[in-house]
Amino acid sequence: MTFKRQTILSPLQENLARPAHVLQILVGPRQVGKTTAIHQFLENWPEPKVYATADQLTPPNTQWLAETWRQARKQTGGMPLLVIDEIQKVSRWSEAVKMLHDEDVRERRRLRVILLGSSALLLQHGMRESLAGRFQLIECPHWSYSECRGAFGWELDQFLFYGGYPGAVPFIDDFNAWKDYVQNSLLETVIGRDIPAVQRIDHPALFRQTLGLACQHPAQVISLQKMMGQLQDRGSINTLANYLELIAGAFLVEPVRKFSSRAIRVRTSSPKLIARNNALVTALRGLPFAETVKDRDFYGRLVENAVGAALINAGESVFYWCDRNKEVDFIVQRGKTILAIEITAGAGHRTPGLGTFLHRYPEAKAVRIGGARADLSVAQFFDHGI
Missing domain, CATH: 3.40.50.300 (P-loop containing nucleotide triphosphate hydrolases)
Incomplete structure (x- = not known):
């Protein structure tokens, strides 16, 4: 059925x-x-x-x-x-x-x-x-964990790795076939046909590299200047920003902005790159399931990216926050309500900034996902949200 x-x-x-x-x-x-x-x-x-x-x-x-x-x-x-x-x-x-x-x-x-x-x-x-x-x-958002579990019988690790494109599911027993499907049948169609059909792309090689680089940095804050330095084909900062906008418009990668009470700081902040579907990250990385889940640091990055993607796909207003070496993974703003989300998964975690953020914004509510002192396990978050 x-x-x-x-x-x-x-x-x-x-x-x-x-x-x-x-x-x-x-x-x-x-x-x-x-x-x-x-x-x-x-x-x-x-x-x-x-x-x-x-x-x-x-x-x-x-x-x-x-x-x-x-x-x-x-x-x-x-x-x-x-x-x-x-x-x-x-x-x-x-x-x-x-x-x-x-x-x-x-x-x-x-x-x-x-x-x-x-x-x-x-x-x-x-x-x-x-x-x-x-x-x-x-x-019509990307598939959620509960949908993938109901439709395909997936466990959480499978969802975190394969991301949930239903057309790719028949290929998951053959990683190379699955990877090729995501890269060629899905991504290539979007960046080679869909986007150029409605928007002129003056630098196709730079456009493809921008998407690839964005997917190499899931749930990471990266400045446009740093991205420019890692690209083989050079263009202007404005061109790069425009290409990131086009990629976001195709529901591929969302550049999440830094939370601030001042709108101009939000607009000019370095983006935290969230792939809207983890398949974009793992297919382009090219390492199979068993090898990926053993890498606990990268696994933690997949969890963080998937949490961010779930929040965005649910239509939440999502930001991140940092001050020097202090960081809060995600900030969700619902009108006057502010949720500060800290995710603990994998082998370790960056220096958390939750306490600093709550001191600065005492009206905010902390939500800890994963780890010993969590309010929600990772599975509970994907089942019920926040």
Whole structure:
């Protein structure tokens, strides 16, 4: 039986059950089950439906989009449903969608529309401006530990190493095949096709090196100047910062900023690099499972990165904090609530700065994950969050 991701299906069912005539836009990384979930949803949709994808060798244009939309309008009976996958591949898609959707509203058509995209870049290409007030956004995150355990029967160590791309699961018994799948079928598609399709890349070699370097430093604070020094192809700091932004927009690596009460310090701080899925780290590192879990220092780094990724994937506002040699792994801000998270895993841990941070921000609450004095074990965190 195919696993059903309720993180996608439940909000979709709830939204389409409401009378409001708004677009449903699903956004998330490649290969996390958006298309599978949509086909599961369509199987149970009792009304007429049309599915189309813009993921084609030659990207379709707005004429294709309009014709597909018209075909859906011709469906008779009930409440027809139109689904368009990889919508960001259509040039000037948002303006066309606005026109077609507004026509449907004026004519009081009952057609409902779901759009899927595999890049947050589409948010920067007209959705917020052209479609303001016309859509509901459903974020489709990377797979969680509980989902991987339920779908694949994984233990925690397997999740920390393999990360949870469902398409790669059949290859985990052959590390080289699994690594090649992640690198070639997944990463290469994103950095070689998806991102260049919506954003011009003037220095492709530098762009690839930036992603590789970011994945080599999971859960580490690294300045852009230091990154520039480790890259073979040189570019400007602005180019590097832009490439990190594009990589983050594709849900690959998130540059987490330093926590500060002053916004300008947050924006100018050196980023702490969090791979949104541990598979990106382990596949590019190239060492198999058994060898990796024996390296307790690196294992600790995987745990910290996975905790950070889980917080980001859950939509939390995540920062880190440091002052000289004192560091707090993650700061989560929920309105006026501040959570200071310290993670202890692996053979050792950096000089903790939790006490210093709590003295400076007495309103903050400490959350210790892993270790003898933990509030939560690592497994408890991945099961229940904070």
